Amino acid sequence: MTTERIPQLKDFSAASLDAAFAALEAEARSEAAALATPGAVEAFRLEWLGRKQGRLNEISSLWLKSAPAEAKKLLGQRFNALKTAVEGLLDAALGAGPSNASLAAEAIDITLPGTRRLMGAEHPIIKTLNEIVGVFQALGYSVGVGPEVETDFYNFESMNFPPGHPARDTQDTLVIANQERRPLRDRLLLRTHTSPVQMRTMEQHAPPVRIVIPGKVHRNDAADATHSPIFHQVEGLCVDTNVTFSDLKGTLDHAMKALFGSAVKTRFFPSFFPFTEPSADVQISCIFCGGKGCRKCKHSGWIELLGCGMVDPAVFAFAAEKQPAYDSRKISGFAFGMGVERIAMMKYGVSEIGQFYSGEMKFLNQFA
Numbered sequence: 001m002t003t004e005r006i007p008q009l010k011d012f013s014a015a016s017l018d019a020a021f022a023a024l025e026a027e028a029r030s031e032a033a034a035l036a037t038p039g040a041v042e043a044f045r046l047e048w049l050g051r052k053q054g055r056l057n058e059i060s061s062l063w064l065k066s067a068p069a070e071a072k073k074l075l076g077q078r079f080n081a082l083k084t085a086v087e088g089l090l091d092a093a094l095g096a097g098p099s100n101a102s103l104a105a106e107a108i109d110i111t112l113p114g115t116r117r118l119m120g121a122e123h124p125i126i127k128t129l130n131e132i133v134g135v136f137q138a139l140g141y142s143v144g145v146g147p148e149v150e151t152d153f154y155n156f157e158s159m160n161f162p163p164g165h166p167a168r169d170t171q172d173t174l175v176i177a178n179q180e181r182r183p184l185r186d187r188l189l190l191r192t193h194t195s196p197v198q199m200r201t202m203e204q205h206a207p208p209v210r211i212v213i214p215g216k217v218h219r220n221d222a223a224d225a226t227h228s229p230i231f232h233q234v235e236g237l238c239v240d241t242n243v244t245f246s247d248l249k250g251t252l253d254h255a256m257k258a259l260f261g262s263a264v265k266t267r268f269f270p271s272f273f274p275f276t277e278p279s280a281d282v283q284i285s286c287i288f289c290g291g292k293g294c295r296k297c298k299h300s301g302w303i304e305l306l307g308c309g310m311v312d313p314a315v316f317a318f319a320a321e322k323q324p325a326y327d328s329r330k331i332s333g334f335a336f337g338m339g340v341e342r343i344a345m346m347k348y349g350v351s352e353i354g355q356f357y358s359g360e361m362k363f364l365n366q367f368a
């Protein structure tokens with residue numbers, strides 16, 4: 001290959017050198033004249049000036065080495081002249097720059113919009129959950145959490161659902177397998193409500209306590225338009241001396257007005273929970289018809305929204321095993337629990353609970 005690109009030079013006379021270098025320079029000139037693209041200019045540079053494979057490099061190793069001593073000086077001068085000429089040709093080619101066409105192809109249109117980076121947004125359930133928690137934080141409540149995999153003791157027994165009690169049937173759930181060797185109270189299950197965190201809180205803190213506990217809960221409920229086997233609750237617990245049912249009513253009436261607007265009315269309906277006595281369901285005046293009666297409130301003017309009640313003395317008795325200050329002769333308290341999905345569906349007019357879990361961007365974008 002080298003012998004093709006660089007002719008053999010047997011005669012090192014001045015005339016022979018002049019002819020050989022003139023031929024090479026002429027070849028370089030004609031090639032340089034034809035350079036049309038930046039790629040071709042680079043190929044030209046490599047062909048002639050490339051450090052390893054370049055023709056000038058080959059000339060220097062083939063000719064300079066084999067030249068007789070007396071010819072070396074002249075050969076060196078011719079070589080340098082050729083090199084300068086080729087470098088000049090390259091500079092000229094580079095200076096001419098890329099053609100207008102290739103410039104246009106590479107040009108950046110600064111009038112185009114940039115790449116839009118979408119901002120993340122809170123999921124409507126988390127947004128609602130935070131809003132509920134915020135209402136109670138503003139009243140001085142602290143915020144706590146508890147485990148989703150809970151023991152039978154915290155989820156049921158300490159909440160006054162004794163083993164075998166029919167009230168347990170209202171909150172069926174998944175249990176962790178292969179625990180038959182453990183005592184019932186230590187067996188693990190997916191918590192059915194956030195109420196067990198009431199007990200965990202009282203075991204850690206003597207009264208007074210004011211806390212809200214948001215979290216995920218699980219139940220053996222068939223999914224339909226308003227039920228999901230996994231959903232979210234916000235639990236509330238307030239324990240102090242002289243806490244009364246009217247404190248409960250005032251607190252929840254304020255919270256419902258803060259969440260749904262000051263025109264909303266509340267009403268407390270007798271109910272049953274094993275861990276509260278008395279217990280109540282809180283209803284709010286229908287936010288869709290203002291209480292006149294419509295399809296959403298089944299023409300009653302009221303919508304049931306959450307459960308609540310005064311903490312049952314049996315629950316305080318479990319807490320007193322670790323914190324004797326939970327003596328129901330000296331303190332009293334109220335608790336409440338609300339479904340976050342239900343409140344979000346009301347606030348945003350969502351009629352299918354499944355939309356919250358669909359991951360459908362068309363749905364979620366509306367809350368961004």
Ligand code: PHE
Nearest residue numbers: 193195273307308335336337
């Ligand atoms: N834990 C109850 C439920 O999940 C709600 C509740 C909480 C009721 C606190 C009263 C007091 O249905």
